[in-house]
Amino acid sequence: MILCTGESLIDMVPDDGCFRPLAGGAVYNTTVALGRLGVPTAYFWPISRDPFGEQLLRPLVEAAVDIDLCPRTDRPTTLAFVTLTGGEARYSFYDEGSAGRMLATDDLPALPADISALFAGGISLVPDPCGAAVEALITREAARLPVMLDPNIRPFFIQDEAAYRARLSRLIPQADIVKLSGDDLEWLHPEKSHEDAARHVLDQGPRVVLQTGGSAGARAYWAGETVFAPSVRTEVADTIGAGDTFNAGVLASLMQQGMLKKSALGELTTDHLNKALTLGAQAAAVTVSRHGANPPWAHEMTVETHG
Template identity: 75%
Template sequence: MILCSGEALIDMVPENGVFRPLAGGAVYNTAIALGRLGEPTAYLWPISRDSFGEVLLRPLTEAGVDTGLCPRSDRLTTLALVTLAGGEARYAFYDEGSAGRMLSPDDIPALPAQTEAIFAGGISLVPDPCGTAIEALIQRNHAKLPVMVDPNIRPFFIKDEQAYRARLARILPQADIVKLSADDLEWLYPGFGIEDAARQVLALGARIVLQTGGASGARAIWSGETVEAPAIRTSVADTIGAGDTFNAGVLASLRRQGILSKPGIAAITGDQLHAALGLGAQAAAITVSRPGANPPWAHEMP
């Protein structure tokens, strides 16, 4: 079972001159995508008892994601107002005092024995107490479980850059796989080329850095020769949830190949990495072909 921990929120997406509420959040989207791909998945994040909380729970249940670890809260659900410019999504967050924001380290339970890996990241790494809670989840479990982190850096959401950089400096060395966009790498290491910046992350202790670039495809930078996979050509409705779905495809591939473990990732081959990038790209291509974060089901995959 892959445990996903990170923000769940409501994306207010523009549609025909009005805003339509859609379940979303970077890590939430990855959990949904994993469940739809048929992978055993659990989710850990507070879910509000407000009406939006039910909107969030329904897709998780439909995708077969285990929500037994999700605490319920009387606080409100986080809202993200989405605007689109040239098909690219931009966000404004309404998060202060929300159900997810107030997750604390004391809310992090002992993980079920069937947990095989942890996926975490997103804007949940930025504020406290939830950022400290996710950091505690990783710190307590990274020695025995493989960890994949996608910080999904949103500079406009970061109020204390120094504290956030310090948190990433603690978390990234504990991750086996780190996914970063070209923009993420530029923010982390301004002035470096993409591959040089990725190798800075490897030097911290990560084994694999996955770099995504939309239409330019994806790359895996690791101890061997860089592995590349082209983006799959499709008609793009928008890019909401594309990277999140890519993450799910990569994790699903690693699990199906029998290498989603600390020893498996340590001994990974270039061919295995290429297969993982390929499944991630295939899943993401379906997501971008339709509006909103709407990852593919297993039967929709090639």
């Protein structure tokens, strides 16, 4: 079972001059997408008892995600007001004192025995105390569990850039798979090309660095030759949740192939990575074809996604 830990929030999406509340958050979106693809998935993140918290729980339950580790709290749900420019999403966050923001290291649970991999990232890595808590969880579990990290960097959310860069410099070497968009790579290493930046991240210790580029497709940098998978052509409604769904497709494929294990990641081949990138691209294409972070169910995919 894959454990996802990181932010859940409400995306306030423009709708005819108003805002429509939609369940979202980078790690939350990946969690729901994994569940919908038929992958055994658990979620760990505080959920508010406010009405938005109830809205967040429903898609998790519908996707058969295990929410037993999610503590309930009276703190408010994080809100992210979305503006769309040419179909691209930009965000303004309302996060002070929120349910997720206040997660502390002391709140970390012992993990059930059936947890076999960890996915983390998003804006939950930025502020404390929740950033320190996520870092502590990864540090505690990375020696025994494969870790996929997607920092999903939002520069306007970062108040202490030096501290955040330091956190990433500690986390990246502990991760087995790191996913970075072109924008992420430019922020991390503005003086380098995307490929050089990705290879610099790879040199820090991960087995695989995934680079996504929307319509430009996705690449996997690893010990072998770079693997490329083109994007799937589709009519784009918006890009909300696209990268998050891509992550779920990659993880689902690796689990299906029996490669989402510490012992197996050293045996990855071009074929394994090509299948993972392809499923990630196919899943993301469904999400961008409809409004909001609405990832596909297994029956909507053109290939089998679970064993």
